[in-house]
Amino acid sequence: MKNLLQFFLFLLVSHSIFSQSFTMEQVGKFSFPSELVASPTEEAIAWAMNEQGKRNVYWAKGPEFIPEKLTAFNEDDGQEISSLQFSPDGEYLVFVRGGDHGGGNASSTVNAQNLPQLPKVEIWKVNLESKKPGVIIEGDDISLGFPSQLTFLKGGQIWKSELEGSVKPAQLFQIKETVNSAVFSPDGKSLAFTVNRGGHQLLGIYRDENTPIQFLAASFHRDSNPRWSPDGTQIAFIRTRGGEGAAFPLLEPRHIPWEIWIADIKTGEGKKLWKAPETLRGSYSPGFFDFSTDSELIFQSYEDGWQHLYSMDILSGKIQILTPGDYMIEQVKMSSDRKKLVFSANAGPEKEDLDRRHIGSVDLSSKKLKWETSGTGIEAYPVSVGKNGKLAYFSATPQRSHLVAIKNGASTFLLQENSLPTDFPVSRLVTPKQVKFEAPDGTTVYGQLFEKEGGSAKKPGIVFVHGGPQRQMLLGWSYMDYYSNAYALNQYLAELGFVVLSVNYRLGIGYGYEFHRPAKGYYQGAVEYQDIKAGGEFLASLAEVNPEKIGIYGGSYGGYHTALALARDSDLFKVGVDIHGVHDLDGRYDLPEGYEVAPDYESAKEIAWKSSPIADLKTWTSPVLFIHSDDDRNVNVSQTTNLIRRFEEMNKPYESIFIPGDTHHWMKWSNMIRVHQATADFLKKHLID
Numbered sequence: 001m002k003n004l005l006q007f008f009l010f011l012l013v014s015h016s017i018f019s020q021s022f023t024m025e026q027v028g029k030f031s032f033p034s035e036l037v038a039s040p041t042e043e044a045i046a047w048a049m050n051e052q053g054k055r056n057v058y059w060a061k062g063p064e065f066i067p068e069k070l071t072a073f074n075e076d077d078g079q080e081i082s083s084l085q086f087s088p089d090g091e092y093l094v095f096v097r098g099g100d101h102g103g104g105n106a107s108s109t110v111n112a113q114n115l116p117q118l119p120k121v122e123i124w125k126v127n128l129e130s131k132k133p134g135v136i137i138e139g140d141d142i143s144l145g146f147p148s149q150l151t152f153l154k155g156g157q158i159w160k161s162e163l164e165g166s167v168k169p170a171q172l173f174q175i176k177e178t179v180n181s182a183v184f185s186p187d188g189k190s191l192a193f194t195v196n197r198g199g200h201q202l203l204g205i206y207r208d209e210n211t212p213i214q215f216l217a218a219s220f221h222r223d224s225n226p227r228w229s230p231d232g233t234q235i236a237f238i239r240t241r242g243g244e245g246a247a248f249p250l251l252e253p254r255h256i257p258w259e260i261w262i263a264d265i266k267t268g269e270g271k272k273l274w275k276a277p278e279t280l281r282g283s284y285s286p287g288f289f290d291f292s293t294d295s296e297l298i299f300q301s302y303e304d305g306w307q308h309l310y311s312m313d314i315l316s317g318k319i320q321i322l323t324p325g326d327y328m329i330e331q332v333k334m335s336s337d338r339k340k341l342v343f344s345a346n347a348g349p350e351k352e353d354l355d356r357r358h359i360g361s362v363d364l365s366s367k368k369l370k371w372e373t374s375g376t377g378i379e380a381y382p383v384s385v386g387k388n389g390k391l392a393y394f395s396a397t398p399q400r401s402h403l404v405a406i407k408n409g410a411s412t413f414l415l416q417e418n419s420l421p422t423d424f425p426v427s428r429l430v431t432p433k434q435v436k437f438e439a440p441d442g443t444t445v446y447g448q449l450f451e452k453e454g455g456s457a458k459k460p461g462i463v464f465v466h467g468g469p470q471r472q473m474l475l476g477w478s479y480m481d482y483y484s485n486a487y488a489l490n491q492y493l494a495e496l497g498f499v500v501l502s503v504n505y506r507l508g509i510g511y512g513y514e515f516h517r518p519a520k521g522y523y524q525g526a527v528e529y530q531d532i533k534a535g536g537e538f539l540a541s542l543a544e545v546n547p548e549k550i551g552i553y554g555g556s557y558g559g560y561h562t563a564l565a566l567a568r569d570s571d572l573f574k575v576g577v578d579i580h581g582v583h584d585l586d587g588r589y590d591l592p593e594g595y596e597v598a599p600d601y602e603s604a605k606e607i608a609w610k611s612s613p614i615a616d617l618k619t620w621t622s623p624v625l626f627i628h629s630d631d632d633r634n635v636n637v638s639q640t641t642n643l644i645r646r647f648e649e650m651n652k653p654y655e656s657i658f659i660p661g662d663t664h665h666w667m668k669w670s671n672m673i674r675v676h677q678a679t680a681d682f683l684k685k686h687l688i689d
Helices: 002-018 351-355 481-496 529-541 557-568 601-610 613-619 638-649 669-687
Strands: 032-038 044-051 054-061 081-086 092-097 122-127 132-138 140-145 149-154 157-162 178-184 191-196 201-206 222-228 234-240 259-264 270-275 289-293 296-301 308-313 319-321 329-334 340-345 358-363 368-371 378-385 390-396 403-408 411-414 433-438 444-450 459-465 499-504 545-555 575-579 624-629 655-659
Touching: 032 081, 032 378, 032 390, 032 403, 032 481, 044 081, 044 378, 054 081, 054 092, 081 140, 092 140, 122 149, 132 149, 132 157, 140 178, 149 178, 157 178, 178 222, 191 222, 201 222, 201 234, 222 289, 234 289, 296 329, 308 329, 329 378, 340 378, 340 390, 351 433, 351 444, 358 378, 358 390, 433 529, 444 481, 444 529, 459 481, 459 529, 459 557, 459 669, 481 499, 481 669, 499 529, 529 545, 529 557, 545 557, 545 669, 557 575, 557 613, 575 669, 613 638, 624 638, 624 669, 655 669
Parallel strands: 459 499, 459 545, 545 575, 575 624, 624 655
Antiparallel strands: 032 044, 044 054, 081 092, 092 122, 122 132, 140 149, 149 157, 178 191, 191 201, 222 234, 234 259, 259 270, 289 296, 296 308, 308 319, 329 340, 340 358, 358 368, 378 390, 390 403, 403 411, 433 444, 444 499
16 A cells, blocks of 8 residues: 555655646747847837737836836737837837738738738837827938938839928828838938839939939939938949840859949949959849948948958058858947947857857957857847947846846846846746757758656657748847747647647858858758758657657748648658648749740749649648648748648648738737747657557
8 A cells, every 4th residue: 555655645746846847828928029229329128028919119228228118008909119220319119010020021011910001000109208209290211410300112103301390291202113211421411222123223312302312323224322421422332134134044053243322422333342243152242331431341242151240441442351150140230339230140269159140240440350149049130339339239048038238347237137027037938958960961960959857768859840931949048039039839739749840941141151042042952951851850859759749830931841741651650730831843844935035944944843832732641730820921822722722622631720910920929929839739648648
């Protein structure tokens, strides 16, 4: 009797040790800040914070940096906050509320609540003296000019308003075709803009209602990214080719040429300063570009195989790399006095830093590079604050989600630490481990392994495939909202007893140009799929994993690879959840008109078809859950609608969740929780229960 009692006590203790201790909803309550900006006139910062779908603007002034909430949007309504900016005089904050700026048709309203009246995409302002927020007008694509001027784009035209006073917004001028960017001169008296006219794009200057628009260095090319010199006498810009070129082979990687030009504001004449190396690595890739002084430009290039910053002396043409090394830089910001650059990079003394982010800075007078942060955390989106060397950035750990951090010399402190809900399971989250394995062609692939200690001797495994695909999953909370959601789900799956492998496959960033831009990727052969399959085989080979219980899930491009894995390798991947995935690549090449056709056109069409999950539906035997919303601006819902029809025509079983009104990014927090709970439940039903 005593032994039997001990046995039952053992079972009770074992269950309490290995049973689930938090819910998807609890781990989904992570904080997510965004839009961090610094005042140009004082020691102050502002940011947006998403707290379970309630998105609001905060600000804090030095030296104490006590956060103050400036808006009262207290509903999970799916209305994002974007384009947060201080006015040049520091008296106002301006932002856009509404839309979905992570996808196409960004300025279109989001109605995730399915209200009878559509929400609006509106420009808001906050007077920082009165702390009173208010709507200015419907609109998007903000540009602010000294001291408190506002322009915005509406219907492809530029409109103007003033933050001071009550002048009614009005269209600034009329111009044919579509304006797509605008930036004020330093003194606020002129406005540079670009206008897309089909095969070419012009750079113009608007001065006033009586002065003709001046086009700078007009050509048959496409001019973009106009940047004023600090003294307002010159504009630098990027020039790429216009028109339509010859029908070159579609499957052959080609260099994308680009040049840096500068134009004189008085004469309108321009000259080429620099031409990118004519290599694949030297191809155009949008990145940071601006003046540091009237005689120096800073730009970003991939030319040495990694995304780095370079300086150019305008007079001599001398180029100098500012961030040498085998790492990538992103999220670059220049201080308001143009003396310092700050950025995030996957660099550091530990091998695991390849899958982290730390903050670096460059003093632009000495060109000295300094690493501002290190360790096991994730730091991102830095800004310089004030004139005394302070920094602000987002900071997370493997357990704690992102908060705003202030760095003053050697001292660092966090803002809003007490904002995390009391039931958010910080202490119960695992620290993912960096792993690597080889694809069949010898490519080294990295990933993060999530595993809770204890539990079954042979656990089921899950491969997580991120979207993008130009993304990198990290050894901690992501600095992107979509992948913070995924990180929370991976933690929840580990809590349920799964071993989760997040695969950083080819086409992703963080591992150099050749990894990011491989030949034969996506619809040109899906070469990167071998990384996903190799990840599944690596997971199955682990001693603690049951090789007969491997599942897979992912969203967007990750949904594409989930479908590809289930269609091609149901023997390995026993179950999957395909969230707004791409399934049919047959339409990537439209039938050309006229005589000239690329020599490999038919071959490219065939490869695109064979790169599609729908090409292998006959061998798809694993259970699947399809999830999609119908206001998806990244992957049209028809990609799933059409696949489900094929399943029904073939009498294949499936489960599905359809969410009306929301977008690709689950703008409603409750929808995100629903999708992730359903994902976990479906995987658990087939691999654990």
